Amino acid sequence: MQPSSKILSLIVLVLMGTELTQVLPANPEESWQVYSSAQDSEGRCVCTVVAPQQSMCSRDARTKQLRQLLEKVQNMTQSIQVLDQRTQRDLQYVEKMEVQLRGLETKFRQVEENHKQNTAKQYKAIKAKMEELRPLIPVLEEYKADAKLVLQFKEEVQNLTSVLSELQEEMGAYDYEELHTRVSNLEERLRACMQKLACGKLTGISDPVTIKTSGSRFGSWMTDPAAPEGDTRVWYMDGYHNNRFVREYKSMADFMTTDNFTSHRLPHPWSGTGQVVYNGSIYFNKFQSHVIIKFDFKTSTISKSRQLDNAGYNNMYHYAWGGHSDIDLMVDEGGLWAVYATNQNAGNIVISKLNPSTLQIIKSWTTNHPKRSAGEAFMICGTLYVTNGYSGGTKVYYAYSTNSSTYEYIDIAFQNKYSHISMLDYNPRDRALYAWNNGHQVLYNVTLFHVISSQEL
Numbered sequence: 001m002q003p004s005s006k007i008l009s010l011i012v013l014v015l016m017g018t019e020l021t022q023v024l025p026a027n028p029e030e031s032w033q034v035y036s037s038a039q040d041s042e043g044r045c046v047c048t049v050v051a052p053q054q055s056m057c058s059r060d061a062r063t064k065q066l067r068q069l070l071e072k073v074q075n076m077t078q079s080i081q082v083l084d085q086r087t088q089r090d091l092q093y094v095e096k097m098e099v100q101l102r103g104l105e106t107k108f109r110q111v112e113e114n115h116k117q118n119t120a121k122q123y124k125a126i127k128a129k130m131e132e133l134r135p136l137i138p139v140l141e142e143y144k145a146d147a148k149l150v151l152q153f154k155e156e157v158q159n160l161t162s163v164l165s166e167l168q169e170e171m172g173a174y175d176y177e178e179l180h181t182r183v184s185n186l187e188e189r190l191r192a193c194m195q196k197l198a199c200g201k202l203t204g205i206s207d208p209v210t211i212k213t214s215g216s217r218f219g220s221w222m223t224d225p226a227a228p229e230g231d232t233r234v235w236y237m238d239g240y241h242n243n244r245f246v247r248e249y250k251s252m253a254d255f256m257t258t259d260n261f262t263s264h265r266l267p268h269p270w271s272g273t274g275q276v277v278y279n280g281s282i283y284f285n286k287f288q289s290h291v292i293i294k295f296d297f298k299t300s301t302i303s304k305s306r307q308l309d310n311a312g313y314n315n316m317y318h319y320a321w322g323g324h325s326d327i328d329l330m331v332d333e334g335g336l337w338a339v340y341a342t343n344q345n346a347g348n349i350v351i352s353k354l355n356p357s358t359l360q361i362i363k364s365w366t367t368n369h370p371k372r373s374a375g376e377a378f379m380i381c382g383t384l385y386v387t388n389g390y391s392g393g394t395k396v397y398y399a400y401s402t403n404s405s406t407y408e409y410i411d412i413a414f415q416n417k418y419s420h421i422s423m424l425d426y427n428p429r430d431r432a433l434y435a436w437n438n439g440h441q442v443l444y445n446v447t448l449f450h451v452i453s454s455q456e457l
Contacts, residue, residue, distance in 0.1 A: 199333050199381030200448030202410075205396065205433065208417045211256055212441045215239075218273060218323055218422040219436045223252070225331055225429040226279040235277045236261070236441075237270065240323040240422070241287055244269045248297070255441075266295055267302055271313065273423040273436060274328030278336060278356060285327040288314050292329070292338065292359055306359035308352070310342040317341035317371040321390040321422055326371075332379040333428045339384065341371035349374065351384055351402060367400045367407060374398075376424035378433060380446070387414060390421045417442065 215238040222235050234255040236247040244266040249255040268286045275284040281296045281303060290311040294304040312326050317340065319325040328339040336356040341347050345366045353362040367384070375387035375394060386398040396412040416437065423436035426446070433444040 200450040202380055202383070202385055202396070202399070202412060202446060203449045204447035205412055205414050206445040206447075207415055208435070208437070208442045208444055210417070210440050210442050211252070213439060214441065215436075215439055217420060217439055219439075220273040220275055220423040220425070221255075221436060221441050222275075222277050222425060222434050223427060223430065224277045224280065225427050227429075235282065237273075237275055240273050240325070241271055242269055246282065264297060264300070266293075268293065272318070272323060272325040272327065274325060274330075274339075276329045276331050276336075276425065278331050283329045283336065283356075285313070285329070287324070290327065290340075292327070292354075294356075294359060304357070304359050308338055308340060308361075310344055311338075311340040311350075312342060312347070312371075317347050319377075319390065320372060320375050321420070323422060325422075328377060330377075330379045330425060331428065332381060332426055334382050337379050339377055339379075347371055349377070349384070349386075349400075351379075351400065353402070363402075365400070365402050365405060369398055369400070369407070376421050378424050378426040380426050380428075380448070385410075385412075387421070387424070390416075391419050392416065394421065414444075 215236075218240045219236070219238045221237070223232060224235070227233065232251045234249040234252055236249065236255070237243070238247075246264040246266060247261040248264060249258075249261050254260060266282075266284070270284040271287040271289070272285055275282060277283075277297075280298055281294050283292060283294050285291070286293055286305075290308045290313040292306055292308055293302055295301070296303045308327060313324075315322060315324055315326065317326050319328075326340060330337045330339060334353070336354045338352045338354055338361075340350055340352075342350055347370055349367045349369045349371050350364055351367065352364040354360070355362055369386060375390035377384055377386045379385075382402045384400045384402070385396050386400075387394050388397045394414045394416040396414050397409060398407065399410050400407040418438035418440050420438040421435055422438075423434070425434050426432075427434060430443075431446060431448070433446060435442040435444065
């Protein structure tokens with residue numbers, strides 16, 4: 001990417017509140033490549049944009065001046081570091097000199113009081129003290145050199161100020177307006193681009209961020225991806241069976257720092273850890289059944305329940321870790337999903353798109369991946385991603401796309417920090433993975449890859 005692209009990206013960062021990272025495009029003259037990843041602790045979208053290559057500013061004299069200016073600042077920084085190290089070292093010498101001088105002062109007092117006694121011995125001791133002080137003389141010379149260095153810094157700062165003034169005058173009002181117009185145009189195109197980035201292909205998973213340590217070895221926690229803006233409530237469910245109490249925390253901050261919560265009692269205990277909160281309701285698998293229940297938190301009533309026909313349950317086709325994890329409910333950018341296995345599909349994974357209001361199956365896809373061999377799974381943009389295990393070394397290694405009805409084997413690193421994953425779910429609003437890892441509530445950011453042709457922008 002040429003310098004002009006770097007400068008524009010920096011300005012777009014300020015205008016959009018979006019972090020842009022420079023990488024090299026595979027074919028920069030034909031398309032824009034975009035990586036997006038919710039890696040911001042405050043929930044802001046982080047987007048990496050690789051723009052088509054441009055060279056109109058590569059010979060710009062102002063770009064060269066800015067580069068020289070940056071080099072000057074770097075040189076000054078290095079010099080300041082050297083000065084700081086030298087000052088700290090010399091300070092030790094000064095402290096030592098202070099001790100020596102105090103000792104010398106004491107000797108002189110003794111000589112003054114007892115000048116007739118042991119005069120030769122006293123003067124010999126004084127001479128020894130003077131010999132100890134002699135090495136400190138070069139230190140004073142170094143301080144003089146440091147003073148000259150400080151003067152050089154002042155001169156360089158004055159020169160930098162002059163250079164900046166010249167650059168400011170050279171750019172002029174017209175050039176600034178022209179640059180602002182170009183940046184505004186690019187901002188509009190990037191906003192249009194972001195609207196097309198609702199989905200992409202998973203290319204990376206960040207290191208885990210531990211939000212809290214609580215509960216038993218198994219459980220689930222989540223936020224509502226369809227909640228209104230400002231609603232950051234956290235929902236918490238400890239265990240995988242014989243429990244029907246859901247905790248509601250007012251915010252992620254409350255969840256992290258307090259034990260203040262509201263408790264909701266479900267009409268039936270849940271099975272597994274595949275629950276999901278979506279648009280104000282919790283969807284869960286009723287214990288020891290293949291019944292899916294939609295429970296409305298606002299009215300505290302069951303708004304819908306339906307059998308998931310032919311789905312295995314009661315530890316028939318669980319994930320590799322067990323725990324009655326036969327039916328896993330998920331939400332992605334496309335809506336509500338159920339992942340399970342059936343006898344008809346030989347115990348392999350079945351993916352069903354559900355109507356969130358009626359719980360009816362809209363469409364199903366059969367895969368060739370055994371459900372019992374899957375560590376955990378999650379949906380992103382209509383693609384099911386499966387991990388190769390739940391304990392020890394773990395990675396995402398299988399992906400089935402419902403958009404193309406095809407699968408592929410992949411290799412995406414996944415850090416299993418606490419060695420036992422019993423819940424892994426994607427939140428499309430946060431663009432993050434929520435995990436329950438051996439009594440720890442953990443978040444992972446994800447990176448999605450998109451290719452958008454220039455004609456689309």
